[in-house]
Each structure stands twice: as structure tokens, then as C-alpha cells.
Amino acid sequence: MFILQRFHDCKVELNKRGYKIASKICNNLDTTDSMAAERTVPKFDSSSIKITREEGLMLYEDMVLGRLFEDKCAEMYYRGRMFGFVHLYNGQEAVSTGVIRAMRRDEDFVSSTYRDHVHALSAGVPAREVMAELFGKATGCSKGRGGSMHMFSAQHKLLGGYAFVAEGIPVAMGAAYQSKYRKDALGDASADQVTACFFGDGASNNGQFFECLNMSALWKLPIIYVVENNKWAIGMAHDRATSQPEIYKKASVFSMAGVEVDGMDVLAVRAAAQEAVERARAGEGPTLIEALTYRFRGHSLADPDELRSAEEKEYWATKDPITRFADYLTKQKLATAQELKDLDKKVQEIINDAVAFAESSPEPDPSELRRYIFAED
Amino acid sequence: MAETLMFNALREATDEEMARDDTVFVLGEDVGHYGGSYKVTKNLHEKYGDLRVLDTPIAENSFCGMAVGAALTGLRPIIEGMNMGFLLLAFNQIANNAGMLRYTSGGNFKIPMVIRGPGGVGRQLGAEHSQRLEAYFHAVPGLKIVACSTAYNAKGLLKAAIRDDNPVLFFEHVLLYNHKEDLPDEEYIVPLDKAEMVRPGKDVTILTYSRMRHHCTQAAKMLEKKGFDPEVIDLISLKPFDMETISASVKKTHRVIIVEECMKTGGIGAELVALISEQLFDELDAPVLRLSSQDIPTPYNGALERLTIIQPGQIVEAVEKMVAMQV
Numbered sequence: 276m277f278i279l280q281r282f283h284d285c286k287v288e289l290n291k292r293g294y295k296i297a298s299k300i301c302n303n304l305d306t307t308d309s310m311a312a313e314r315t316v317p318k319f320d321s322s323s324i325k326i327t328r329e330e331g332l333m334l335y336e337d338m339v340l341g342r343l344f345e346d347k348c349a350e351m352y353y354r355g356r357m358f359g360f361v362h363l364y365n366g367q368e369a370v371s372t373g374v375i376r377a378m379r380r381d382e383d384f385v386s387s388t389y390r391d392h393v394h395a396l397s398a399g400v401p402a403r404e405v406m407a408e409l410f411g412k413a414t415g416c417s418k419g420r421g422g423s424m425h426m427f428s429a430q431h432k433l434l435g436g437y438a439f440v441a442e443g444i445p446v447a448m449g450a451a452y453q454s455k456y457r458k459d460a461l462g463d464a465s466a467d468q469v470t471a472c473f474f475g476d477g478a479s480n481n482g483q484f485f486e487c488l489n490m491s492a493l494w495k496l497p498i499i500y501v502v503e504n505n506k507w508a509i510g511m512a513h514d515r516a517t518s519q520p521e522i523y524k525k526a527s528v529f530s531m532a533g534v535e536v537d538g539m540d541v542l543a544v545r546a547a548a549q550e551a552v553e554r555a556r557a558g559e560g561p562t563l564i565e566a567l568t569y570r571f572r573g574h575s576l577a578d579p580d581e582l583r584s585a586e587e588k589e590y591w592a593t594k595d596p597i598t599r600f601a602d603y604l605t606k607q608k609l610a611t612a613q614e615l616k617d618l619d620k621k622v623q624e625i626i627n628d629a630v631a632f633a634e635s636s637p638e639p640d641p642s643e644l645r646r647y648i649f650a651e652d
Numbered sequence: 653m654a655e656t657l658m659f660n661a662l663r664e665a666t667d668e669e670m671a672r673d674d675t676v677f678v679l680g681e682d683v684g685h686y687g688g689s690y691k692v693t694k695n696l697h698e699k700y701g702d703l704r705v706l707d708t709p710i711a712e713n714s715f716c717g718m719a720v721g722a723a724l725t726g727l728r729p730i731i732e733g734m735n736m737g738f739l740l741l742a743f744n745q746i747a748n749n750a751g752m753l754r755y756t757s758g759g760n761f762k763i764p765m766v767i768r769g770p771g772g773v774g775r776q777l778g779a780e781h782s783q784r785l786e787a788y789f790h791a792v793p794g795l796k797i798v799a800c801s802t803a804y805n806a807k808g809l810l811k812a813a814i815r816d817d818n819p820v821l822f823f824e825h826v827l828l829y830n831h832k833e834d835l836p837d838e839e840y841i842v843p844l845d846k847a848e849m850v851r852p853g854k855d856v857t858i859l860t861y862s863r864m865r866h867h868c869t870q871a872a873k874m875l876e877k878k879g880f881d882p883e884v885i886d887l888i889s890l891k892p893f894d895m896e897t898i899s900a901s902v903k904k905t906h907r908v909i910i911v912e913e914c915m916k917t918g919g920i921g922a923e924l925v926a927l928i929s930e931q932l933f934d935e936l937d938a939p940v941l942r943l944s945s946q947d948i949p950t951p952y953n954g955a956l957e958r959l960t961i962i963q964p965g966q967i968v969e970a971v972e973k974m975v976a977m978q979v
């Protein structure tokens with residue numbers, strides 16, 4: 276029975292207490308909000324791969340940039356510098372870094388959700404432009420029109436910033452279709468761009484997800500669907516929202532590759548992404564990657580975060596992807612603790628500079644209120 | 653009398669109707685354990701259980717369709733759109749099924765359901781989260797559309813909507829959930845199809861709804877000081893319009909200004925202007941004026957956002973100009 280697999284940790288209990296407990300876990304109408312047993316995370320054997328010192332430091336810096344940027348956002352939000360709904364990415368850095376840094380910067384496409392600051396940073400949008408957007412300034416990557424949930428950059432092939440759940444999935448599929456079209460219909464052999472499409476566990480219960488899996492598998496599109504399964508969709512526990520919590524398995528129904536990966540291990544994510552990128556570039560079709568991860572903060576800075584248990588938060592805090600990778604780097608003698616500290620400092624300076632830039636940037640010109648509605652503006 | 657915040661007034665209405673009629677149930681995203689994104693259903697799942705306060709996955713089109721099915725077969729669902737904008741994903745089920753099915757079935761079925769939730773501009777939530785769907789849905793036949801604006805009318809209108817045998821789109825405003833008012837201790841209902849006289853006056857008729865009502869009353873206070881006497885009417889029912897109240901007012905003032913938060917093109921005011929000119933043309937001493945939001949996606953930047961919607965000062969100016977107009 277799949278439940279026994281899924282809830283590895285309560286296997287014994289299930290066997291002893293039988294159907295009653297099993298159905299309690301399965302039936303979303305019955306479960307409580309307290310911590311469900313954690314899924315067994317697939318073990319990744321890091322000794323199976325070799326990374327260089329440069330690669331290691333690049334991955335580390337990218338994750339630290341994401342973390343410290345978001346910490347600064349929280350500070351700036353509480354100081355009244357940014358507004359609206361602001362969704363932070365703390366805890367999930369290994370997914371953004373692991374996937375996006377396995378792609379070609381400024382060539383491959385990335386699409387995101389409202390939790391998009393860090394995907395934008397990994398894709399190469401300068402911290403200055405992301406911060407300025409959050410401040411609503413004219414120098415922001417969306418010219419102050421978009422805000423936290425609508426980061427865009429044509430230059431860095433960031434397709435957005437989608438505030439509505441799951442709506443980015445079909446759009447990303449369109450970018451992937453475009454690559455295939457150029458290659459196969461227009462005969463442009465250089466059109467081998469891959470699209471990475473990020474979304475959450477909650478989005479995977481929306482029809483657009485299933486419709487797009489079908490079409491992209493059908494047409495063998497060069498796309499990687501990355502589900503960041505952080506166990507919650509605001510206050511809705513994943514297990515209360517889906518009849519099959521192992522999202523990666525849904526790929527098989529559409530005859531496409533689906534893998535599950537430890538989303539707190541940047542090397543594991545990177546390895547899975549590299550394989551998926553290769554498959555996509557080779558014209559062999561899409562991949563669904565389910566990254567098991569966790570957000571260390573509430574859903575947004577406005578969320579009281581009352582439903583997730585302290586026990587669950589503590590459990591995941593011990594899996595911090597950054598400390599874990601720092602550990603790896605020092606143990607493998609790829610970097611010293613001092614070097615990592617210096618990198619942290621360098622990143623902090625980038626972020627401080629981004630804030631100074633955002634602060635001193637001009638507000639959008641009120642006379643341009645109606646600009647950008649049509650292509651000619 | 654008990655001082656009540658609007659979100660609690662809505663909660664009381666839901667609670668009272670669920671207690672009164674056990675076919676009434678709530679469904680939507682995070683309405684149960686989380687208590688609703690604006691706390692309108694807080695703790696109701698504890699009282700009524702998870703099947704009567706149903707937490708759905710993020711599957712708007714399907715759960716709206718499911719509500720239509722439940723309504724066809726005898727239940728009285730209340731859908732909470734976590735934000736009304738999200739129901740754009742359910743446009744088909746709301747338009748084709750909720751709105752038109754009674755007609756296409758030749759009266760075989762009725763669809764007693766309420767679709768409620770927050771909309772509107774004003775918290776720098778960006779374009780997608782700052783929508784005014786009342787205008788988008790206005791053309792759909794078979795839907796009743798109302799917008800509440802105070803704790804008092806919110807409670808009474810929601811109760812009426814739940815008891816109505818038709819699909820009712822019920823608009824709340826993100827910035828009004830903390831509107832406070834003393835509510836009667838005894839039960840009351842506010843009819844869905846009656847406009848509310850907010851401030852009687854004789855100089856000009858100001859027709860408005862939802863949050864803009866409060867901008868209009870602010871403007872009216874400034875205008876009073878300047879010696880003007882505007883009449884402010886809260887439309888409440890956006891479909892159908894209460895033409896009786898509207899025409900009585902126009903026959904008195906002969907001047908109309910519409911203040912709305914939806915965009916100008918294809919907005920609520922557009923339809924109102926058409927009706928007024930069809931039915932009351934001879935009563936008018938001046939062209940009907942619309943003060944509407946700009947025809948643009950709501951920008952994130954605070955200053956631009958303020959420029960997008962109508963501010964009280966603009967209403968004052970418009971009234972001064974219109975009343976000063978020689979006829």
C-alpha cells in the first residue's frame with residue numbers, strides 16, 4: 276500500500292493500528308493540522324559527483340545571496356519600504372540555485388510564482404533591480420509597476436513573476452514550445468533553450484498543471500517543471516489537498532520523466548536538473564522534478580503562520596541547505612570557513628548596495644501612468 | 653447594539669444562516685482550518701465540521717463547478733473567493749453554469765449559491781490582486797450582483813444573498829473589512845435589490861458603491877462646508893440597478909455623477925449612463941459624468957496606485973464644476 280511507503284516513519288503504527296490510522300491520514304476531511312510524518316527523502320550520494328572549487332563557491336554564493344536578500348526584504352517591509360504581499364523564499368534556496376545555475380544564464384528561460392525574488396536573482400537579475408522593484412521605483416526590473424509578485428526581465432529571460440497560482444505553468448510551456456518551433460519548424464539548430472517552470476505543491480492540484488503535463492509530454496517540449504513541495508499552500512497542508520502526495524509520480528500518467536529530490540541538498544537538485552536539462556536539450560521532452568523542501572517563514576510577511584507546528588519547523592530548520600552545503604565545502608576542502616565568511620560579507624555588501632540604490636532611485640514619473648499598456652508606448 | 657467589524661458581521665451572517673439551514677455550507681481555499689484569508693469563517697469549521705466548511709485545493713474552476721452541482725441538487729453553497737480575482741479561473745463555470753443554467757434548462761433547476769470575497773484597489777497588491785470583477789461579470793445573464801460597504805449592510809445583505817434562490821455575486825472590499833458599526837442585536841435582513849440613501853441632498857446625485865461610497869461621504873463633508881448639498885446614493889445592487897431610487901433622485905437634482913472603482917471602459921457606470929439616458933434623458937440638466945478608475949492594470953507603486961483610482965478631492969471638484977454649470 277502506498278501509504279506505508281509515503282509515511283515511512285509511521286509504518287509500524289500503521290501496521291499495528293491498521294485501517295483506522297491509514298484512513299485518517301488519507302482522508303483530508305479527517306486530518307488535523309499537526310505535523311504529519313515526514314516523507315523519506317531520497318538519499319543523494321554526493322561522492323558520486325565531483326564539483327570544482329569554483330562551482331562550489333558559485334553555488335554557495337547564489338544561495339547566500341537568496342537568503343540574505345530575503346532577510347533584508349523582511350527588514351525593509353517592516354520598516355515600511357515595501358508593500359503589498361511579500362512572499363519570502365528562505366529555506367528553499369537549494370532549489371533555485373540547484374536548477375537555475377544548471378542552466379544557461381540569459382539564454383534559458385525561467386518562470387516563477389509570487390515567490391519570485393530569489394529565482395530572479397539566480398537568473399541573473401541584479402539585486403539592485405529586484406530591490407528597486409520592491410521599493411516601487413522606476414529603476415526596478417518591472418519599472419515599479421509590478422511589485423514583489425511580478426518580477427520580469429526580458430534580458431535575463433525571466434518570464435515572470437505570476438501572482439495567481441499555476442498561471443505561470445502554461446506560459447512557461449509557451450516559451451518551451453517557441454524553442455521547439457524555432458528548431459523544428461524554422462530549422463534553427465541553435466534554438467535549444469530550455470525552460471524551467473517553478474511552482475508549489477498547492478499549484479500541482481490545479482488543472483493547468485495536468486493539462487500542461489499532457490501537452491508538453493505529447494509534444495516533447497524542452498521544459499522542466501519544478502515543484503517546490505514545501506508541504507503547505509498557505510494554511511492548507513499538502514496531505515489535506517491531494518489524494519496522491521507524491522507529486523513526481525503524476526508524471527508517469529503522462530508518460531514523462533518524474534523524479535523526487537532532496538530539495539535541501541543543492542547538489543542533489545543540481546544533479547537532477549542537469550539530467551533534465553540534458554534531456555530537454557536533446558529533444559527528449561519534459562521532466563517533472565519534485566523538490567522536497569520547506570519555507571522557513573510564514574506564507575507571506577502578512578501570514579500569522581499559526582498552523583505549522585513548532586515541531587515541524589524545528590525538524591526542517593536542522594536541514595538548512597546553506598549550512599549543509601557550507602559543511603560539505605569545508606569537509607571536501609573546497610573552501611575554508613574563513614573563505615565562506617568572506618563570501619557572506621561580500622554578498623551582504625551587494626545587498627546593502629541594492630538597498631542604497633533602491634532608496635536613492637526616482638519614483639516612476641506620474642505622467643507615465645499610462646505608459647506600457649500598448650507595444651508602442 | 654454591539655460594535656462589530658465588517659469581517660465579523662459577515663461571519664455572523666454566515667454563522668446564523670448555517671445554524672438556521674443545514675443545507676448552507678461554505679467552500680473555498682483556506683476557509684476551514686485557516687479561518688479564511690480575512691477571517692470571515694474563523695472557527696466555523698470547529699462548529700460545523702469539515703464538510704460544511706470545506707477546505708478545497710487551489711482548483712477554482714472545478715470547485716465552483718462543484719458548487720453549481722451541489723446547488724442544482726439541493727444544497728446552498730457559499731463560495732469564498734480568497735480574492736475575487738482568483739475566480740477569473742472559474743469564469744466559465746460562473747458564467748455558463750451558475751449564470752445561465754437555469755435558463756438553458758428551461759427552469760428545471762435553480763441555483764441558490766453565493767460567491768463572495770474581497771476585491772478592489774488600495775493595498776498595493778499589484779494588478780492581479782487589485783481587480784474589480786463586478787464589471788467583468790456584469791454582462792452575464794442570470795447573476796445578481798451586489799456590493800456591500802458597511803458592517804451593517806454587509807451582514808444584512810449576505811443573509812439575504814444566502815436565502816436567495818439565485819446565484820449572487822457578493823463583493824466585499826479589501827480595505828473595508830475593519831469598517832466598524834453598531835449592529836442591532838435582533839436579526840435583520842437587507843434586501844438585495846434596494847439602493848441605500850447615504851445622504852439626501854438636492855444639488856447633484858452621486859451614485860456610487862463599495863469603498864467609493866466612503867470617498868463620496870468624505871467629499872460630501874467638504875462640499876457641505878462649501879455650501880453644496882449633494883445627494884449620495886450607494887447602489888448596493890449592481891445588477892439589477894434600483895432604477896426606482898435612482899430616478900427619484902435624478903428627478904430631484906437633475907444632475908448625476910457616478911463614482912466607481914472599476915475601470916471606465918465597460919464599467920458599471922457605463923451601463924448606468926446608458927440606462928439613465930434611455931429612461932431619464934429629459935430630466936437631465938447636464939451630461940452624466942463618470943469618475944472611474946484609469947483604464948490600466950493597477951500599478952504597484954503607491955503614488956501611481958493612488959492616481960489610478962478616484963480620490964475625494966476629484967469628487968469635490970466635479971460637483972463644484974457641475975453645479976456651477978449654467979443651464
Ligand SMILES: Cc1ncc(C[n+]2csc(CCOP(=O)(O)OP(=O)(O)O)c2C)c(N)n1
Pocket residue numbers: 390438439440441474475476477478479503505507508509574681710712734738741
Ligand atoms: C488562482 C489563485 N488562487 C489562489 C491564490 C491565493 N494563493 C496564493 S499562494 C497560495 C498557496 C500556494 O501554495 P503552493 O503552490 O504550495 O506555493 P507556496 O506558496 O507554498 O510556494 C494561494 C492559495 C492565488 N494567488 N491564485
Ligand SMILES: [Mg+2]
Pocket residue numbers: 475476477503504505506507508509
Ligand atoms: Mg507550498
